[in-house]
Structure formats: C-alpha cells, structure tokens
C-alpha cells in the first residue's frame with residue numbers, strides 16, 4: 001500500500017479529506033498530531049453549523065453567525081492545507097481525486113461529503129419549494145417568507161391574501177418541527193407588530209407529516225409532547241398526510257385535497273451528496289455509500305467514508321441516523337484507524353454512543369431525551385440553548401448568537417427582517 005511505503009520512506013502519508021462539515025473537520029482535528037500531511041477540500045470556504053440554518057430562514061440569525069472560515073479554524077494546524085473546490089471524481093485505483101481540472105493524489109482518502117435534500121422524485125416540489133440545506137437556500141427562504149407579508153399587506157382579494165399567508169412545512173422530524181414552531185412565533189410575536197393594520201389571525205402554519213406521528217426517532221411520550229407544544233403555538237398538524245404536488249401557488253395532497261399557498265418548506269428527506277452517485281461504489285438507502293464496520297470502503301482499505309454519506313447499520317440493524325453526532329464520532333474512528341494503519345495495526349470497528357436527542361419547538365419549548373430520561377418544556381429549552389451556543393465555532397459567534405437570542409427573547413424581536421433580493 002502506498003501509505004505503508006510512505007511510512008518506510010519516512011515521508012508523511014498524504015491524507016485527503018473531502019468535506020469540511022462536521023465529519024471532515026473533526027477528522028482533520030484528530031489528525032493534528034499524527035505524522036501525516038492533510039489536504040482538506042470543500043466547495044465552500046466555511047464550515048456551516050447546519051442545525052441552526054432554520055434560524056437564518058426565520059430571520060433570527062445572519063449566516064456569518066453560524067458559519068466560520070475554514071482557513072481560520074485551521075490557522076494553527078501546521079500539517080493541514082485547505083483547498084476550496086468541488087471534487088467531481090475519484091480514481092480509486094490510481095488513488096487521486098479530481099477537482100476543478102486538476103488532480104490530487106492521496107495515500108488515505110476520507111469522504112465526508114454529507115448530504116443533500118431528497119425530494120423523492122417530486123419534480124414540482126424540487127422546482128418550487130424552499131429547502132434548508134445551505135446558506136443560499138436559507139436566505140432564499142427568509143427573503144420569500146418576508147416578502148409574503150409585504151405582498152399580503154396590500155392584497156385586497158381575501159382568497160389571494162390567505163394564500164399568501166399560508167405557510168406549509170413538510171416533514172415532521174426535528175428540522176420541520178423547529179421551523180414550523182419558530183415560524184408560528186415569528187408571525188404571532190414579531191410580524192404582527194410590524195403590520196399593525198393586517199389581521200394576522202388569517203396567517204396559518206401547517207406541518208405535514210406522512211407518518212401518523214411526529215419525530216419518528218423520539219420515544220412516544222416526546223412525540224406527543226412535541227405535538228401538544230406545536231398545537232399550543234397554533235401550528236396546524238396534518239399527520240398521515242402525503243404531499244403529491246406543489247406548483248408554487250397551491251399544494252396538492254396525496255388524497256387530492258388542495259391548499260392554496262405560495263410557500264412550501266421541504267424538510268422531509270436527505271440523501272447522500274451528489275458525488276456519491278459518481279463513484280461507482282455500492283450505495284444503499286438514501287444513496288449512502290456502504291461501508292464496513294471500520295468505515296472503510298470494501299476493496300479500498302485506504303478509503304474511509306463517514307457521516308451522512310456513509311451507510312452503516314447499528315446493533316439493531318437500523319441505519320445510523322444522519323446526525324452531526326454520528327459524523328463526529330465516526331471521524332474520531334476514521335482518524336484513529338488511519339493512525340493505526342500507519343503503525344501496521346488493524347483498524348478498529350465503529351460503535352455509536354447515542355448522546356440523546358434534543359429539539360426545540362420555539363420559545364420556552366423543547367423536547368429532550370438525555371441519559372435515558374425524557375423531558376420537555378422550559379428545562380429542555382434551556383439545555384438546547386446552551387448546547388447549541390457551546391457547539392458553535394468561534395467565541396465571537398457564540399457571544400453574538402447569545403446576545404441575539406437574549407434580545408429576541410426579551411424584546412420579541414427577530415433582528416434580521418431584511419428582504420435582500422427579489
């Protein structure tokens with residue numbers, strides 16, 4: 001293997017990491033002291049804290065508060081070079097990645113390319129819905145949401161005005177629940193103050209979920225708590241409801257019912273990032289790349305795949321969830337395995353330690369399962385706030401987000417109510 005011969009040659013092995021999200025960044029950090037040379041590649045020059053993207057969409061935070069320049073993060077890591085660019089192919093035999101017309105050879109490759117929105121073939125939804133997956137899509141959603149209130153404020157036709165003020169969120173997982181709850185509060189507590197002449201009781205937030213419950217991964221008690229907390233915030237929840245079509249002005253449900261609305265936010269699916277389809281290796285559900293227990297690609301022990309892009313089942317036979325915690329833990333295993341291989345040892349298997357579940361439903365409301373204990377309401381919300389502040393990168397971001405949230409909480413005011421584009 002080139003990696004081993006590199007070791008005997010006394011030149012550090014070259015580790016190429018594609019993706020500077022949760023998994024890629026953690027892998028790079030864990031290899032800081034290893035005798036390797038790292039090239040970290042990402043199509044963006046920043047690491048994005050995706051769990052707070054919905055806050056950008058509901059005008060609560062600006063993108064720079066949840067994103068951080070990769071070069072700044074690794075400023076002091078001497079064995080790492082960052083390259084911004086899109087990897088378009090991997091030659092597993094010759095061991096190089098292709099990017100922007102050039103090739104980069106590797107001894108070890110870590111694919112931490114994450115995921116993208118899965119529309120399950122619903123073309124009309126893909127064309128007309130908003131999604132929360134990157135900075136651009138979150139800003140587009142914010143611009144659109146705010147514009148609906150501007151248009152509604154001078155719309156004399158009752159039917160048309162109600163359609164402008166009907167907001168539909170699809171997907172009853174944590175992102176959909178968080179978005180629907182926050183949107184309902186934005187309308188009731190903030191927008192209502194900006195438009196004193198408008199009757200905002202006309203505004204509706206609907207949450208559509210295909211299953212007969214919200215928050216599938218959560219225990220039944222917390223699913224019910226989520227339902228009750230959302231209902232209290234006047235979110236209309238439609239369970240066992242499938243979406244069939246959205247043409248930009250009306251939603252058609254699976255049973256043929258139609259709802260006039262100009263806004264659909266799709267949070268109902270994630271699949272592995274597009275590069276996964278171009279690699280010619282085995283894919284499973286959600287087009288994730290099948291990996292061995294050691295996170296290596298079968299037949300390519302020098303290639304590791306982790307995070308949202310990797311398909312691995314847990315002890316119960318269920319695919320590991322697409323969560324930042326999974327990606328970060330897998331990153332530690334992948335980094336350790338590279339170090340083990342460099343010293344001639346066999347790679348170790350990955351075991352996921354579930355740290356619990358936590359999702360917010362808006363002001364003073366969240367649901368949590370931590371250390372086997374399930375609870376909801378204010379205590380869960382406080383934990384959610386401080387955990388998310390802690391997990392953000394950069395002291396300045398932590399401070400500004402905390403100040404922002406305290407401001408919003410005390411003054412009922414979302415700071416970023418700017419329409420920055422048509």
Ligand SMILES: Cc1cc2nc3c(=O)[nH]c(=O)nc-3n(C[C@H](O)[C@H](O)[C@H](O)COP(=O)(O)OP(=O)(O)OC[C@H]3O[C@@H](n4cnc5c(N)ncnc54)[C@H](O)[C@@H]3O)c2cc1C
Pocket residue numbers: 018019020021022023024041042043044047048050051052053054085086087088112113114115132133174175273274275306307308309322323324325326327
């Ligand atoms: C709105 C939202 C809310 C979420 N909330 C939570 C939560 O509360 N808790 C939780 O644990 N998880 C949450 N998640 C999931 C979590 O963000 C993902 O599981 C996690 O980001 C996966 O990490 P990753 O390293 O696999 O991929 P990512 O963090 O997505 O990173 C992948 C990186 O690869 C780069 N990339 C992709 N393809 C290429 C290419 N071809 N060339 C170059 N670069 C490429 C991307 O630009 C990206 O930076 C949420 C996700 C979303 C979208």
